[in-house]
Amino acid sequence: MLKLHRPRARLRALAAAACTAALGATLLGVAGMSPAGATPAAQPAAAPAAAEAAPTTAxxxxxxxxxxxxxxxxxxxxxxxxxSGSADKLTHINYAFGNVTGGKCTIGDSYADYEKAYTADQSVDGVADTWDQPLRGNFNQLRKLKKLHPDLKILWSFGGWTWSGGFGQAAQNPAAFAKSCRDLVEDPRWADVFDGIDIDWEYPNACGLTCDTSGRDAYGNLLGELRKSFGTDLVTSAITADGSDGGKIDAVDYAGAAKHLDWYLPMTYDFFGAWEAKGPTAPHSPLTSYPGVPTEGFNSDAAISKLKALGIPPEKLLLGIGFYGRGWTGVTQSEPGGSATGAAAGTYEAGIEDYRVLKNSCPATGKVAGTAYAHCGTNWWSYDTPETIGTKMNYKNEQGLGGTFFWELSGDTGNGELIKAIR
Incomplete structure (x- = not known):
């Protein structure tokens, strides 16, 4: 889009009308999107031998x-x-997003990705970019970050809430799609930057921003071809956390597709939000159910339990954390379940705000279902705090999950308060 760089969440109302007729499901998911950009002339790279992904250390x-x-x-x-100190605590970074158009992986924003020149004060190592260097932008900065942290791995994530519409076409020729992704990720200009690919398809055989009708097996077929193309490199996928009966988890053979992946990232946030403008207010990332929850199955434990029950190894499941809150205005009730008049004002988009802002502008006043909420004036917000993240980390350990992921780095404080709670 030409109005650049909306934050992660899209208003769900437009998609909800289409989805209600098709599936009657509430929308969940990660990621607003950035503008379309031109695809570079990718150079083919030899793919390593294919290998089935093995479970990794929990x-x-x-x-x-x-x-x-x-x-x-x-x-x-x-x-x-x-x-911020976050680099020392990260094992992986997912770079969001690449686009999916014409059945191929394509560049999302060429200027931000590899064209922008960084000055010395903006650069990771204090060295300014020159006009004639072959790679600039975020990719070069990520390369510098990896030099400081040799164990850090970086995956290029494709799709997201706005750019998942292209996966249906990609699924018609998954081998060609996989080759295009491999060629782009392993372009010689930045091949050393990336250690694999992350697929964020919202949602296979279900409704996201649009309704996908590619079929129950399309997702697994596409991931199988990606595994063949990427060999022993990392192949991961962010997926729905809709644990309701007949919900989005049931629409796809996630258990069958798991053999192609190193791990899943169930998006255990955005369960509720001000796309329901009048409420009821509800925490967007509850760990468990609670009395009065608007929709049963919309919580982290329900999603994790359902995925494990399908036979997916727990070490291939990560717990998702949102570094932001969702909120309403016109609220008089402090506890969840109150009515509202609309979305609370946010810095970038109504109804959503970063934790780094909310911790001061509307501090938490209560906890429910393993997460926090805040009632200040007539605004009502829900978000995770270091304390509630600690509760979620206990859950992650008890369940034997493979780790934690979060959306996204800029929502944390300048000294990495939330990632410290994770680590």
Whole structure:
């Protein structure tokens, strides 16, 4: 889009009308999107031998999403990952997003990705970009960050809430799609930056921003071809956390597709929000159910339990955390379940605000279902705090999950308050 870089969540109302007729499901998911950009002339790269993904060590992964559009309105750069202390605590970064168009993986924002020149004070290592260097932008800054942290892995994430519409076409020729992704991720200009690919398809055989009708097996077929193309490199996927009966988890063979993946990232946030303008108010990332929850199955434990019951190894499941809150205005009731008049004002979009802002502007006043909420004036917000993240980390350990991921890095405080609670 030409109005650049909306924050992660899209208003769900437009999609809800289409989805209600098709599935009658409430929308969930990650990621607003940044503008379309031109695809570079990718150079083919030899793919390593295919290998089925093996379960990895449980509990030790900490994965943060970094958005390319954050370099604009949010003024959040790769250097901030280092100066906040977050880089020391991350095991992986998911770079969001690449687009999916014409059945192929394509560049999301060429300027932010590899064209923007960084000055010395903006650069990770204090060295300014030159006009004639072959790679600039976020990709070069990520390369510098990896030099400081040799164990840090970076995956390029494709799709997201706005750009998932192209997956249906990609699924018609998954082998060609996989080759295009491999060629782009392994382009010689930045092949050393990325260690794999993350697929954020919202949602296979279900409704997201649009309704997908590619079929129950399309997702697994596409991931199978990606595994063949990427061999022993990382292949991961962010997926729905709709644990309701007949919900989005049931629409796809996630258990069958798991063999192609190193891990899943169930998006255990955005369960409720001010797209329901009049409420009832409800925490957007409850760990468990609670009396009065608007929709049963819309909580982290329901999603994790359902995915484990399908036979997916717990070490291939990560617990998702939102570094932001969702809120309403016109609220008189402090506890969840109150009525509202609309979405609370936010810095970038109504109804959503970063934790780094909310911790001061509307401090938490209560807890419910393993997360926090705040009632200040007539505004009502829900979000995670270091304390509630600690509760969720206990749950993650008890369940034997493979680790934690979060959306997204710029929502944390300047000293990495939330990621410290994870780590």
């Amino acid at each position: 509990g030790d992964k900490v994965i943060g999403y970094f958005t390319n559009w954050g370099t604009y309105d949010r003024n959040y750069h790769v250097k901030n990952i280092e100066t």
